[in-house]
Amino acid sequence: MRALTIAAGVAALVGVALLVTVFLPMGDSSLYEPSPELKPLNELQERGRQIYIREGCWYCHTQQVRNLSMDVQYYGRVSEPGEYAYLSPVLLGTERTGPDLARVGGVYSDDWHLAHFINPRYTVPRSIMPSFSYLSQEELEALIAYVQSLGGAEAERRAEMQRRMKRAMLEAQRLGREEEMMQAMVPASYRSLENPLAGSAEAVLLGRKLFAENCSGCHGSGGGGDGPAAAYLAPKPANFTSAEFMSTASDGRLYYSILRGVPGTAMHPFGAKLTEREVWSLIAYLRTLEE
Amino acid sequence: MGGDSNTAARWLFISAVAWLGAAVTVALLLAVKFVFPEFLSGSAPLQFGRLRPVHITLAAFGWLSMVQVGMAYYTVPRLARVELHSQRLAKLSVLLWNLFLILAAITLLAGMTQGREYAELVYPLDVLFLALLALVAYNLLRTVLVRKEEKLYVTLWYFLAALVWMPVVYFVGNVMWTPKGALYGVNDAIVNWFYGHNILGLWFTPLGVGAAYYLLPKLVQKPLYSHRLSLLGFWTLGLFYPWVGTHHLIFGPVPVWAQSVAIIASVAMVLPVLAVTVNFWKTIEGRWHLLAGAQERLSAGDSVALKFLVLGGVWYLLTCLQGPFQALRQVQPYVHFTNWVVAHAHLALLGAFSFWGFACIYYALPRLTGAEVSPRPAKAHFYLLTIGLSGFIASLTVAGLIQGSSWQAGVPFVDVVASLRPYLAVRLVSAVMMVASVYIFIYAVFSSLRGVRR
Numbered sequence: 001m002r003a004l005t006i007a008a009g010v011a012a013l014v015g016v017a018l019l020v021t022v023f024l025p026m027g028d029s030s031l032y033e034p035s036p037e038l039k040p041l042n043e044l045q046e047r048g049r050q051i052y053i054r055e056g057c058w059y060c061h062t063q064q065v066r067n068l069s070m071d072v073q074y075y076g077r078v079s080e081p082g083e084y085a086y087l088s089p090v091l092l093g094t095e096r097t098g099p100d101l102a103r104v105g106g107v108y109s110d111d112w113h114l115a116h117f118i119n120p121r122y123t124v125p126r127s128i129m130p131s132f133s134y135l136s137q138e139e140l141e142a143l144i145a146y147v148q149s150l151g152g153a154e155a156e157r158r159a160e161m162q163r164r165m166k167r168a169m170l171e172a173q174r175l176g177r178e179e180e181m182m183q184a185m186v187p188a189s190y191r192s193l194e195n196p197l198a199g200s201a202e203a204v205l206l207g208r209k210l211f212a213e214n215c216s217g218c219h220g221s222g223g224g225g226d227g228p229a230a231a232y233l234a235p236k237p238a239n240f241t242s243a244e245f246m247s248t249a250s251d252g253r254l255y256y257s258i259l260r261g262v263p264g265t266a267m268h269p270f271g272a273k274l275t276e277r278e279v280w281s282l283i284a285y286l287r288t289l290e291e
Numbered sequence: 292m293g294g295d296s297n298t299a300a301r302w303l304f305i306s307a308v309a310w311l312g313a314a315v316t317v318a319l320l321l322a323v324k325f326v327f328p329e330f331l332s333g334s335a336p337l338q339f340g341r342l343r344p345v346h347i348t349l350a351a352f353g354w355l356s357m358v359q360v361g362m363a364y365y366t367v368p369r370l371a372r373v374e375l376h377s378q379r380l381a382k383l384s385v386l387l388w389n390l391f392l393i394l395a396a397i398t399l400l401a402g403m404t405q406g407r408e409y410a411e412l413v414y415p416l417d418v419l420f421l422a423l424l425a426l427v428a429y430n431l432l433r434t435v436l437v438r439k440e441e442k443l444y445v446t447l448w449y450f451l452a453a454l455v456w457m458p459v460v461y462f463v464g465n466v467m468w469t470p471k472g473a474l475y476g477v478n479d480a481i482v483n484w485f486y487g488h489n490i491l492g493l494w495f496t497p498l499g500v501g502a503a504y505y506l507l508p509k510l511v512q513k514p515l516y517s518h519r520l521s522l523l524g525f526w527t528l529g530l531f532y533p534w535v536g537t538h539h540l541i542f543g544p545v546p547v548w549a550q551s552v553a554i555i556a557s558v559a560m561v562l563p564v565l566a567v568t569v570n571f572w573k574t575i576e577g578r579w580h581l582l583a584g585a586q587e588r589l590s591a592g593d594s595v596a597l598k599f600l601v602l603g604g605v606w607y608l609l610t611c612l613q614g615p616f617q618a619l620r621q622v623q624p625y626v627h628f629t630n631w632v633v634a635h636a637h638l639a640l641l642g643a644f645s646f647w648g649f650a651c652i653y654y655a656l657p658r659l660t661g662a663e664v665s666p667r668p669a670k671a672h673f674y675l676l677t678i679g680l681s682g683f684i685a686s687l688t689v690a691g692l693i694q695g696s697s698w699q700a701g702v703p704f705v706d707v708v709a710s711l712r713p714y715l716a717v718r719l720v721s722a723v724m725m726v727a728s729v730y731i732f733i734y735a736v737f738s739s740l741r742g743v744r745r
């Protein structure tokens with residue numbers, strides 16, 4: 001009898017807790033109300049999500065921007081329940097061995113993701129993420145489509161803009177007017193900037209270190225535009241050993257591209273990652289690479 | 292008691308030891324990958340994201356659950372002064388359990404997962420696990436109900452509660468009313484964390500604390516300090532623990548009131564923890580000499596069992612004080628999503644509950660088999676594991692604090708990743724020590740069993 005009483009008592013305790021902490025939120029319809037622009041994933045994106053689940057990406061990447069200034073600073077607007085309404089399982093995640101991905105869609109180009117999945121160290125030399133080179137071409141495409149969808153309508157618009165710019169860049173390249181188009185994208189106020197650290201040996205040294213850590217995967221360890229990621233990228237990464245390229249690219253144009261990235265290419269913005277001194281140091285180093 | 296009446300407990304202990312070997316081997320591969328990301332890369336089943344749940348499933352549902360239920364099969368008939376209700380059902384549960392773990396490992400390596408932490412397994416395996424849980428619970432409850440011992444020792448209270456709680460936690464947590472095994476939207480995370488935290492709070496904790504309450508008076512040869520205090524700890528555990536799950540989602544996209552409730556309950560957990568701890572140390576009082584020097588009074592197995600039990604009690608106190616601390620909104624931003632939590636989880640499951648698990652095996656297995664534990668490998672197991680675990684906890688705790696404070700300061704993400712490398716290397720060295728200690732443990736157990744057969 002005593003044993004049964006204990007059993008009933010502990011069952012009641014867990015029952016009350018379940019009622020309040022689990023079933024009460026389950027009955028809260030506001031938690032299921034989709035955000036205004038939320039669309040269900042399309043077939044390809046959903047297939048990519050299944051690969052993301054299968055490969056356990058969610059063990060190392062969260063998908064929630066918490067209501068903390070540090071999260072907002074890194075990842076953007078705070079996540080709301082309505083953004084998850086169509087998702088099951090929800091994949092909020094539990095650890096940030098890698099960065100949060102809630103709003104990563106469109107931040108990088110499709111090509112960048114392809115090279116990154118083949119081997120993360122191709123694009124991010126210091127990454128410790130596993131290589132996913134064993135996925136088939138179709139699987140990689142689906143995974144990229146999914147990752148580019150993260151962040152909802154805003155992300156899709158960014159990713160679409162990347163694709164449109166890529167087509168324009170390739171067309172300009174075909175006509176031999178690539179650098180002309182690049183120059184046109186750089187505001188005049190930047191184009192005429194001059195490197196305040198030009199010629200400084202100290203800057204070149206810092207630039208060399210930063211280049212190896214951040215740039216060598218795509219631009220190659222010698223800056224020849226031939227890093228291991230280059231094979232997966234179109235347009236190709238800039239070749240800093242080319243006299244022709246280095247003479248047309250002004251300091252200001254390089255500065256702007258590093259700061260803001262080059263939409264449509266794998267060159268993503270480094271403005272939040274490097275200080276002004278670091279960017280100019282990098283440029284000082286680039287000027288030493290010409291052959 | 293001898294012969295057939297102990298077979299299930301013996302089988303379960305031996306299975307637990309074997310699965311621990313598998314779980315730590317996988318763990319070592321994972322630890323290497325953090326330092327050398329190209330290690331075994333390019334192979335789907337050996338990829339980090341597939342191995343990680345294998346490690347956790349084998350450690351939590353293989354080794355730890357098995358050794359704890361093995362201890363229940365061992366202690367419940369003794370505390371009730373009757374034979375186990377059905378030895379046949381118990382043996383069936385062990386066979387099903389091993390089958391379950393083999394299938395779990397295969398499906399996880401094949402990438403079959405429901406995408407929810409600790410609840411990865413596909414629906415048929417959830418059903419199988421629930422069935423074997425029911426088998427275990429039925430068998431032990433029947434045994435308690437026909438007991439000849441009038442008094443219900445606190446160990447039985449804890450085991451009873453765990454057997455009532457776990458099926459509920461598993462069923463709800465795995466959303467088993469649908470084969471998909473997940474809810475839509477953020478409620479999926481709330482249910483996931485109700486489950487994730489309560490397999491610790493309502494399964495490993497009551498089974499572990501119950502076993503410790505059994506072993507401690509036996510090993511220090513002195514009655515428990517206070518039965519009343521143990522019951523206070525018991526009821527406050529049941530009162531507060533089931534409410535804490537949502538503290539895994541603090542500042543996340545779930546209702547703020549739900550986060551606050553979880554934080555309050557987390558802080559209240561100090562009560563049951565102190566009740567257990569005070570009872571524990573007060574019982575040992577006056578018997579410290581058993582730990583060092585005067586070992587002639589204990590057998591080799593009991594001597595190392597006591598060491599594991601006592602140090603496990605220290606890890607228990609540490610991890611249980613970390614819990615309420617981490618749940619505070621002021622602390623969360625510095626520790627959540629970082630390696631601090633990895634250290635915390637290992638402090639609980641490997642430090643506290645596995646140490647008590649080792650104590651169970653060193654105490655009970657010789658009594659079940661008549662085999663003597665040879666003291667040298669047993670001691671090597673204890674010391675090597677303790678050093679390895681300390682290095683592991685220290686390196687990951689520091690790594691976690693570096694992550695949390697670097698993020699607060701806005702350091703670029705990949706720079707933070709790169710700065711962790713030395714700490715991840717120390718973790719790897721520590722992991723090598725811990726894995727070696729477990730291999731020594733396996734050697735000690737199986738060589739003692741070989742002696743018996745001869």
